[in-house]
Amino acid sequence: MKLSRITLTIATAAALMTTAACGNSGGDPLSTKSSSSGGSAAGGVTVGSADFPESALLAEIYAGALEAKGVKVTKKLNIGAREVYIPALQDGSIDLIPEYTGVLAQYFDKNAKATDADGVYTELKAAVPATLTVLDKSAAEDKDALVMKKSKADELGVKSIADLQGKSKDLVVGGPPEWKTRLTGIPGFKKIYGLEFKQFRPLDAGGPLTLQALKSGQIDAGDLFTTDPSIAANDLVALEDPKNMYAAQNVVPLITKSKSNPTIEGALNAVSAKLDTATLAALVKEVVADKKDADVVAKEFLSKNNLG
């Protein structure tokens, strides 16, 4: 009896390992899909990603661009939060990951102050530990934005948050509950733009509640993320943020210095040059709304831009 149970365990384990070795195209963190038999040990690059669709998609794009230049690539996608994957970069489990300038600068330097794209990027370069480096930043940004119905924005004649001066007292604004107290919310609108709203509705951070409340008019302006495909899909418009109330969050490759070389840098910088917020939003839509595989979407983007 005991023997047979052990046999069964071994058989199960063997079966599982076989399955794992096959690998699948989904975002399974346990599957280490390798495009070459060598893996990272043999001079290749291991690409990681955070555990949300946009990050995994960017990692697929990086991986595809590198493979096109003949670099051996291993993928370890959907690892988790920054607190998990930065240590993984530092211990060599992964070598490359897509990141966002603002939050990454804040991660390495709690006192980071800059909010404009170039200032944040300069601060980030100074803050990154010696073993790591960031390559060129892309124009694509994923950050909070104050979003309105396009019809409402046109009616009020506003294009940026600053244009709301003198009009905000009649507007209901919705956002995550933390907007009540944080400088990225109601206190920030008052301090940075001198705006006071009629009412604040605590909803969610760029989620379905805010979107539905915006669409059906319970709120006049709300918090969505700039790469959210539902902005374009629902005739909404993200107001410009000329005073950089929301720190720049440009997409940027974070890579281990010792793994980097001119071929890799050239390939990744070429990708960053082709990415902007609208492009990224459209790609994210294909993955999230149209349920396409991230690697397929990445390949299409690369071949369209002659990168892969």
Added chain:
Amino acid sequence: MIPGIIDWLTDPANWSGPDGVPAHLFEHIWYCALALLVAAAVAIPVGLAIGHTGRGRFLAVNLAGAARAIPSLGLLFVLVLWLFPKLTGDSAFLVPTLIVLVVLAIPPIMAGAYAGVEGVDPAARDAALGMGMTGGQVLRKVEVPCALPLIFSGLRSATLQVVGTATIAAVVGTGGLGRFLIDGQKVQDFPQMASGALLVALLALGLDLLLALVQRGVVSPGLTGRTVRRGNTPVDVEIDPAGRTVDAPAR
């Protein structure tokens, strides 16, 4: 943690304005009272009718049982996403919350009502019928008074559940004491969260105590065992000249 809660609860800034304790406490009581009134208006008549006639019991018991399994938070999100385009202003936030709380409150209230009527001593019912009372009179004068302890137990249980669950209204942008839980959690302000939870618990206990006092006032002393032991002891009844039945004076 405890000093943090004391600091939060004694900070005057937390006791004024639209985000203060009184405002959110009032909203919380308002949502709960409204939901309980609607639920009672539906569940008590239905429960009494089922208990009195004995009909529809199977359907009602199972429907109420199934309704208890509805996840309130899930129902709330579905209702909010569905009702936002149909309602305007504050009602868009209030109505979904109220529906969720009413659905939550109906099963215990209804169960209390029909179990109470069903459990009335058949001898008392027979006696009432034998005295020539109509069905309606039996219900009003015998069954309901005898069922009051269980009706109250249903109401009190529903009140506790509604007071606790009304906190989820805060998730979809409504007020109430849940604001302290949700807002505190989002900015890692744990004293605020704990204080909010404490206030909800105190409110629930306070309302339960209030209902217990009301129950003590309206339920016939003959049913509670506070005056005479309930059991097979026959109660002497004498007919007074006006033809009303009254309990014999205590000997």
